Amino acid sequence: MARSVLITGCSSGFGLDASVALAQKGWQVFPTMRNLDKRERLDKALAGAGVADRATVLQLDVDDAASITAALDRAGRLDAVVNNAGISLGGAFEDVDEADVRRVMETNFFGVLALTRAVLPGMRAQRSGHIVVVSSNSAFDGAPGMSAYTASKWAVEGWAECLAYEVTKFGIHVVLVEPGSYATDIWDSSPRIMPADGPYAEMGAIVEPAVDKQVIRRARDPREVADVIVKALESSKPKLRWPVGPDARIGHATHGIMPFGVRKAIVERVLGLHRWKP
Numbered sequence: 001m002a003r004s005v006l007i008t009g010c011s012s013g014f015g016l017d018a019s020v021a022l023a024q025k026g027w028q029v030f031p032t033m034r035n036l037d038k039r040e041r042l043d044k045a046l047a048g049a050g051v052a053d054r055a056t057v058l059q060l061d062v063d064d065a066a067s068i069t070a071a072l073d074r075a076g077r078l079d080a081v082v083n084n085a086g087i088s089l090g091g092a093f094e095d096v097d098e099a100d101v102r103r104v105m106e107t108n109f110f111g112v113l114a115l116t117r118a119v120l121p122g123m124r125a126q127r128s129g130h131i132v133v134v135s136s137n138s139a140f141d142g143a144p145g146m147s148a149y150t151a152s153k154w155a156v157e158g159w160a161e162c163l164a165y166e167v168t169k170f171g172i173h174v175v176l177v178e179p180g181s182y183a184t185d186i187w188d189s190s191p192r193i194m195p196a197d198g199p200y201a202e203m204g205a206i207v208e209p210a211v212d213k214q215v216i217r218r219a220r221d222p223r224e225v226a227d228v229i230v231k232a233l234e235s236s237k238p239k240l241r242w243p244v245g246p247d248a249r250i251g252h253a254t255h256g257i258m259p260f261g262v263r264k265a266i267v268e269r270v271l272g273l274h275r276w277k278p
């Protein structure tokens with residue numbers, strides 16, 4: 001019997017690519033998205049790969065408990081879930097409203113907890129399961145204007161590490177996929193809050209073009225991340241952390257070794273922030 005996986009946030013990006021890649025590997029896939037009006041891109045990709053019959057697309061908004069329950073009822077027994085849905089937010093901490101920060105935490109942190117809480121009883125009963133969380137290299141590498149997003153990913157990292165102690169003995173594996181920069185919609189769809197007359201206006205004016213030029217232009221093919229998700233799901237003893245891409249691997253290797261002052265000086269130089277003298 002085909003193994004089954006439910007994935008969140010499949011209207012674009014890693015979720016879409018992982019749905020196709022897993023279906024190609026013979027999995028029964030339940031790609032989900034919060035707005036089914038956006039399913040055309042996924043439908044085309046599944047059809048193009050000849051695997052549409054292995055996918056059942058469902059509505060699921062990770063911020064909406066009822067939609068989680070309804071999707072899980074439709075999916076039935078699951079071997080794995082991929083908590084992929086996520087949003088980002090740019091802006092200096094002082095410029096960002098608390099409501100915006102809470103929205104990021106709601107989706108990137110509490111949304112992961114809600115879906116995981118809903119699938120754990122079934123996985124414990126069957127004494128098997130993979131719980132994948134698409135975290136980010138950003139969890140460990142703070143950057144100017146990224147405090148809400150970074151906090152949400154750091155939160156999910158700490159939570160997942162604790163969860164791994166609790167559920168591994170029930171045969172359930174917890175996996176953190178930590179991509180570096182990849183070319184998905186998230187860069188365009190995420191709000192950037194930069195008031196022109198605020199104290200951080202100059203910082204934003206320096207950082208924004210540098211990020212657009214140096215980070216986004218170098219962003220890699222998201223199918224690399226989909227392939228790592230497949231690898232983690234097909235591993236019977238997956239490791240906890242899977243950094244993906246050169247920037248994530250360098251961050252992973254140097255985290256805890258390179259003093260923060262050194263890293264900060266490098267990042268400021270790369271972004272041009274050493275020129276900022278407020």
Ligand SMILES: NC(=O)c1ccc[n+]([C@@H]2O[C@H](COP(=O)([O-])OP(=O)(O)OC[C@H]3O[C@@H](n4cnc5c(N)ncnc54)[C@H](OP(=O)(O)O)[C@@H]3O)[C@@H](O)[C@H]2O)c1
Nearest residue numbers: 009010011012013014061062085086136181182184185186
């Ligand atoms: N791209 C990168 O460089 C990068 C690097 C590290 C980590 N990540 C992480 O990778 C994950 C996937 O992002 P992506 O890069 O593939 O970006 P993406 O193309 O923008 O995909 C994000 C997906 O999440 C969905 N989503 C947002 N809020 C949701 C909610 N409340 N419930 C259900 N779905 C929701 C979006 O749906 P809509 O279409 O309706 O908005 C979209 O399908 C995120 O967790 C992100 O933080 C991305």
